[in-house]
Structures are given as C-alpha cells and as structure tokens.
Amino acid sequence: MTYPFLGDPAQYVGEWLCGTGPMVDVAVSSRVRLARNLAGIPFLSRCSVGQKRELETRLRREIAACPIAEKVFYIDISTSAEVDRRLLVERHLISREHAEAEHPRGVAVSADETVAIMVNEEDHLRIQVLRSGLQLIETAQRIQQVDDALEDRLDFVFHSRYGYLTACPTNVGTGLRVSVMLHLPALKMTGEIEKAFRAARDLQLAVRGLYGEGTEATGDFFQVSNQTTLGKKEEDIIEEFRQQIVPRFVDYERRARDGLLKRQNTALEDKIFRSLALLRSTRMIGSDETMYLLSLVRLGVSIEKIKDVDLRTVNELFLLTQPAHLQRMLKREMDPQTRSAARAEYLRRRLGASSS
Amino acid sequence: MDNKCDKCGKPAPIHVFDIIQGQKIEKHYCNQCAVSEGVAFHYHMTLSQILEEFVLQGGEQTGALDPVCDVCGMRFSEFRQQSLLGCPHDYDAFAEAMLPLLERAQGGATQHVGKVPHRAGGDQKKHTALLRLRAELKNAIVAEDYEKAAMLRDQIKELDNT
Ligand SMILES: [Zn+2]
Ligand SMILES: [Zn+2]
Numbered sequence: 359m360t361y362p363f364l365g366d367p368a369q370y371v372g373e374w375l376c377g378t379g380p381m382v383d384v385a386v387s388s389r390v391r392l393a394r395n396l397a398g399i400p401f402l403s404r405c406s407v408g409q410k411r412e413l414e415t416r417l418r419r420e421i422a423a424c425p426i427a428e429k430v431f432y433i434d435i436s437t438s439a440e441v442d443r444r445l446l447v448e449r450h451l452i453s454r455e456h457a458e459a460e461h462p463r464g465v466a467v468s469a470d471e472t473v474a475i476m477v478n479e480e481d482h483l484r485i486q487v488l489r490s491g492l493q494l495i496e497t498a499q500r501i502q503q504v505d506d507a508l509e510d511r512l513d514f515v516f517h518s519r520y521g522y523l524t525a526c527p528t529n530v531g532t533g534l535r536v537s538v539m540l541h542l543p544a545l546k547m548t549g550e551i552e553k554a555f556r557a558a559r560d561l562q563l564a565v566r567g568l569y570g571e572g573t574e575a576t577g578d579f580f581q582v583s584n585q586t587t588l589g590k591k592e593e594d595i596i597e598e599f600r601q602q603i604v605p606r607f608v609d610y611e612r613r614a615r616d617g618l619l620k621r622q623n624t625a626l627e628d629k630i631f632r633s634l635a636l637l638r639s640t641r642m643i644g645s646d647e648t649m650y651l652l653s654l655v656r657l658g659v660s661i662e663k664i665k666d667v668d669l670r671t672v673n674e675l676f677l678l679t680q681p682a683h684l685q686r687m688l689k690r691e692m693d694p695q696t697r698s699a700a701r702a703e704y705l706r707r708r709l710g711a712s713s714s
Numbered sequence: 715m716d717n718k719c720d721k722c723g724k725p726a727p728i729h730v731f732d733i734i735q736g737q738k739i740e741k742h743y744c745n746q747c748a749v750s751e752g753v754a755f756h757y758h759m760t761l762s763q764i765l766e767e768f769v770l771q772g773g774e775q776t777g778a779l780d781p782v783c784d785v786c787g788m789r790f791s792e793f794r795q796q797s798l799l800g801c802p803h804d805y806d807a808f809a810e811a812m813l814p815l816l817e818r819a820q821g822g823a824t825q826h827v828g829k830v831p832h833r834a835g836g837d838q839k840k841h842t843a844l845l846r847l848r849a850e851l852k853n854a855i856v857a858e859d860y861e862k863a864a865m866l867r868d869q870i871k872e873l874d875n876t
Contacts, residue, residue: 397802399848400845400849401801402798403796404786405852406855409852502829513831513841517805521828523802526798528819531820532828586823588816589826
C-alpha cells in the first residue's frame with residue numbers, strides 16, 4: 359500500500375499543522391518520542407547488514423500486526439526515491455540521519471501522521487507522536503498506547519537499574535524525549551530571547567534555534583526538549599513541560615508581543631504587512647526567504663493583525679514550499695531557479711495574490 | 715556538513731540567516747558559538763563532547779584499562795569513538811568506566827524510576843545467550859563458515875521460539 363501524500367502531498371498534511379490546540383499562537387507543535395530496542399539482539403552498530411535486514415523485516419511485520427492506528431502505512435526507506443525521503447524529513451516523520459543512512463530501514467506512519475515509528479534508526483525502534491499546539495497529555499497518552507501495543511508482541515530490553523537500554527546512553531531510562539516547537543518572533547525582535555533562554559539553561563533544557571530537526575533554519579523557531587532521560591518518571595517530565603516550561607516561554611513571548619503592540623505598533627505592522635505583500639506579489643523566491651517572511655505573517659495572524667489568512671494556511675505553506683514538497687506537488691524535478699518561480703506562484707495562489 | 719563556524723572555524727551544524735534591507739545574510743555557527751552568540755541555548759551535549767570533557771578534566775581513572783564486552787566484542791575505546799554501544803550487555807561490561815559518564819550525561823541520575831514493561835525483562839539468560847549466538851553467527855558468516863552459520867541459525871530459531 360502506498361502512502362497517500364507520496365502522490366499528492368498538498369492533499370494530505372499532518373494533524374500537527376492544523377493550527378489549533380492550546381497556546382498554538384506560540385507553541386506550534388508537541389512531539390514525544392520513545393527509544394526502544396529488542397532483547398537478545400545487538401544494537402545496530404553491531405548488526406551485520408543481514409541482521410539488520412532480518413530485524414527490519416520482523417519489525418515491519420510486528421508493527422503491521424499491532425493495533426496502533428486505524429490505518430498504518432509502512433515505507434521502506436532503503437528503496438524510496440530521494441525526493442520521497444526528503445519529503446518525509448520535511449514532514450517531520452523521519453530524521454535526516456534516517457533519510458541518509460544506507461542500511462535496511464523504514465518508517466510506519468499512521469494515516470493522520472500523528473504516529474510515526476522509525477525502524478532501524480539509531481535504536482531498533484524510535485516511536486514518535488506529533489500533535490498541533492501544546493497537547494502534551496494527549497501526546498504522551500497516545501505514545502504509551504503505541505508502546506503498550508508493541509510491547510504485547512515484542513520483548514524490549516530492560517535493565518533493573520538503567521531502565522530501557524538504548525544504543526546511546528544519553529537516551530537510557532525512559533527513552534523519552536519531549537520537544538515543543540516554539541515560535542518566538544517578538545522575543546527575537548526585542549532582543550530578549552537570550553534572557554528567556556538563560557532561564558531554560560537553569561531548567562536543564564536543550565534549545566535549538568532551528569525549524570524542526572535541522573530541516574530549515576529560521577531565527578524565529580526554537581525547539582525546546584528535555585536534556586535527561588534517566589531518574590524521572592515519564593509523567594513528571596511531561597508535567598514539567600506542560601505546566602512550567604512551555605507556559606513560561608509562551609508568557610515571555612506574549613508579553614514581548616504586547617510590548618511591541620503598545621510601543622512600536624506602526625513599525626510592527628509595517629514589518630508584518632510588508633512581508634505579506636511581498637509573499638503575495640513575488641515572482642521568484644528562495645525557501646529561506648519564504649520562511650523568514652512566513653514567520654512574520656504567522657505573527658501577524660496570531661496577533662490578529664492579518665485577518666484574511668488563517669494559521670492553518672500559514673503552517674501548511676511552511677511545509678509545502680520546501681524543496682521536496684514543491685517538486686512532488688508540481689510533479690517534476692526542478693533546478694533552483696525554476697523552483698523559486700514555482701514557489702512564488704504557489705504562494706501567490708494560496709495567499710490570494712494582489713491584482714495583476 | 716561542510717560549513718565552518720563564522721567565529722572559530724570549527725564544523726558548523728547551526729545555520730541562521732537574517733534579511734537586512736532585502737539582502738540575505740547567512741551565518742554559520744558551531745554548537746558552542748551558537749550558544750555564546752545567543753542563537754541557540756544549551757544544545758544537547760553529545761556524548762562525544764561529554765567524553766572529551768571528561769578526559770580533559772582528568773576524570774579517566776581507569777587509565778590504560780579498556781574493558782571489552784565478551785558478548786559482542788565491543789571495546790570501551792571503540793564506544794568512546796562512536797558514542798554508540800554494541801549490545802545491551804555493554805552497560806554491565808563497561809559499568810565501572812561508564813557510570814561517571816552516565817551520571818554526567820543524565821544530570822546526576824543513575825537509577826531508572828519510570829515505566830517498567832509489563833512483561834518485565836523476560837528471560838535475561840535467554841537474551842544473553844541469544845546475543846552470544848547472534849555474535850557467533852555474524853563471525854561465522856564473515857569467516858564464510860556456512861556450515862557453522864546454518865547450525866547457529868537453527869539454534870537461534872529454536873531458542874527464540876521457547
Ligand atoms: Zn565556533
Ligand atoms: Zn556488547
């Protein structure tokens with residue numbers, strides 16, 4: 359069975375882009391992932407190619423037999439076209455490393471793209487649940503369901519002292535990594551971002567100034583995740599994020615937005631509407647500049663300056679204007695110049711071009 | 715990654731850009747400089763960085779000791795190079811050398827307190843036996859001893875199904 363978006367990626371986008379959910383003006387998406395390995399089988403660094411292939415076949419079969427979601431698609435990454443692998447990275451369904459590796463590997467994805475299970479990444483299994491906005495309780499519950507369902511059929515390697523054993527000791531214990539993607543344009547503009555992150559450092563968080571996992575960098579998106587996986591209960595890690603960490607960043611950002619609205623309203627409006635106008639009239643545009651301008655438009659929509667564009671559209675455009683998506687939507691390979699023109703055309707169409 | 719850090723010339727995994735008066739300005743930073751420049755904060759310290767720091771601080775009391783896992787053949791020095799372990803048994807085989815590293819990487823914690831699989835652990839002995847057989851099988855194939863490989867494969871199958 360082929361995965362639907364591989365045919366037409368604009369027809370189906372993941373739930374996490376829908377632009378709803380608590381604090382979605384700042385907290386773009388919530389992701390939880392678990393690292394798991396089978397007992398009695400070496401970690402991947404010590405598996406021969408044959409053993410990796412055997413493992414991949416077995417895990418693919420077991421996942422298919424698990425009641426994980428109504429519909430689950432399996433994509434064999436080792437035989438996928440490069441553009442499809444990049445598409446999966448852009449959609450945050452696999453890591454860049456998983457796309458670029460060379461051994462037998464794959465990913466199982468639920469139809470709504472909330473659940474993705476990478477097979478033979480750094481660990482035998484990397485389970486991820488991704489949702490829109492700050493939905494950590496739902497995300498955490500969902501991933502436990504998936505983990506329990508898999509555990510009914512598979513023996514995961516577990517150590518009485520170190521918990522779930524992982525190929526890299528930085529993931530040992532719960533194997534759980536929570537990441538929340540934050541959109542912090544106002545803090546960036548006011549220059550207060552450093553102050554906000556100094557607080558993060560004290561909370562032992564990892565913060566990366568990146569859009570997603572190294573897909574595209576824009577200065578306004580930051581991913582906050584827990585640094586340690588051992589010595590804390592899963593619920594406690596999640597609750598800390600939900601009740602303290604994320605609300606704190608959201609509060610900082612909202613206050614910075616209020617400050618700009620009060621003191622520099624015209625300058626702010628100028629930035630926002632200039633960006634929207636540019637996106638609506640451009641004839642050629644690269645993906646970095648697109649991200650930069652979309653970030654300002656996203657801010658404009660969040661603070662209700664822009665009323666004729668919704669958050670969902672902006673979120674979708676972040677994804678659909680990336681290189682692999684653009685090529686797949688227009689069903690041809692393009693050199694960067696043609697791509698810039700196609701991107702501009704698509705943006706004009708989705709944002710409602712100004713006349714001419 | 716072929717970009718070099720604008721500040722110090724080390725490999726730069728972090729890229730940011732600004733658009734100033736229509737001009738795109740791209741900047742590349744290594745993890746450390748990204749932190750000092752306020753682009754990223756408190757990045758995930760990779761295990762290799764922790765290992766590096768650990769040696770610099772003279773924390774390596776084990777000296778010439780280079781433990782080896784008798785199940786998968788992984789050496790501690792090899793683990794230090796690639797930051798990835800060979801098999802679950804390594805956690806015990808390298809226990810002494812690894813504990814301080816683990817503590818450093820895990821903010822001082824050395825005891826799991828979270829979820830326990832409902833079929834906890836299964837049969838430890840069986841799993842270790844399987845790990846050994848699989849390592850032997852791999853070696854047999856490398857040595858092109860297909861007779862032995864076939865025998866080992868049968869043993870694995872039998873043990874796996876018990
Ligand atoms: Zn540097
Ligand atoms: Zn080992």
